[in-house]
Amino acid sequence: MARKTSNQSTIDSFAFQPGRVIGNKYVVDSFIGGGWEGEVYKVIEKRTDIPRAVKVFYPQRNQRDKAVKFYAKKLDRLRKCPMVIQYHHSEVIRFRKTDITCLISEFVEGELLSKFLQRQPKSRLGAFEALHLMHAFATGLEQIHAVGEYHGDIHDENILVERRGIDFDIKVVDFYHWGAPSKATIREDVIQSIRILYDAIGGTANYKHQPVELKQICCGLRRDLIARKFPTARHLREYLESFPWTSR
DSSP states (O other): OEEEETTEEEESOOOOOTTOEETTTEEEEEEEEEOSSEEEEEEEETTTOOEEEEEEEOGGGSGGGHHHHHHHHHHHHTTTOTTBOOEEEEEEEEETTEEEEEEEEEOOOOEEHHHHHHTSGGGSOOHHHHHHHHHHHHHHHHHHHHTTOOOSOOSTTSEEEEEETTEEEEEEOOOOOOSSOOHHHHHHHHHHHHHHHHHHTTTHHHHTTSOHHHHHHHGGGOHHHHHHHOSSHHHHHHHHHHOOOOOO
16 A cells, blocks of 8 residues: 655555566565564576565655665674674565565565464474574574674564574574664664573463573563673573583
8 A cells, every 4th residue: 555645755665476576576475574664575697596585664654765775784794793683685576556665585485484483383492492593593693792782672573583403594584773783772682682582481370380591591581680680692501501500
C-alpha cells in the first residue's frame, strides 16, 4: 500500500511475491522478514543465478537515503566481522511510481532464532546447548565492539542461526542507531545478549530449574548485576570459557 503525505510517499508494505522481478535484476524467491525500516527478501540474481538478500526500505523511513547510507557504512566498517552479513551494493527500484532504495547483501543460510527455538523440545534449549549459543554470540559481539561499533537492538528476531556440530553459526541483522558508540551502548548490547540466553533456556517459566552456573550468568536479568559482572562482551566471553562447574 502506498499513499502520499505532503511530498513523501508512505508505504506500509511491499508484499513482493515469489517470481516477481525487481530492479530488472533480481527474482524474488521468498520473504525473510520485516521491521520498522522495511522488508527483507531472498532473491536470485538473474545474470548469475546466485542467491542474494535484498532489504527494501520504506521511503518514509529512509528520507534522503539517510537510513541506507547509515546502514551501508556500518556494514562496510564491520565487513571483517564474521557475525555480520556482508553488504554488496545499493539499487534503486520503482514501486508504484516511487523510487525505492534497496541494499543488496549476501544471502545467509539459517533461520531466525525465534523460529529455531520454537522447533526445539518444549521450545527451549538445554543448558549446554544454550551456553554454546551464548559463547558463539559473545565471541561475535566482541569482534563488533572491537572495531568501535555496536548493534543496539539484539533480540531473537534479529539473529539468524545455523547448527554446526556442537556449535552455532550466527549472523545479526537490523542494526539500530542510538548515536555514537559509547560505554552505554556497549553495555546495552551485553545486557540484551544475556536476555537471549535467558529466553533460550525457557525464560521465567523455566529459570528456577536451571543450574546455578546459568543463574550466575543471567543474574536474574538484573541490569545492574549484569553490567557489573560483564561490562563488555570480552568479559562475558572469557567468563563462559573459564567458569567452574559445581552442579552435579
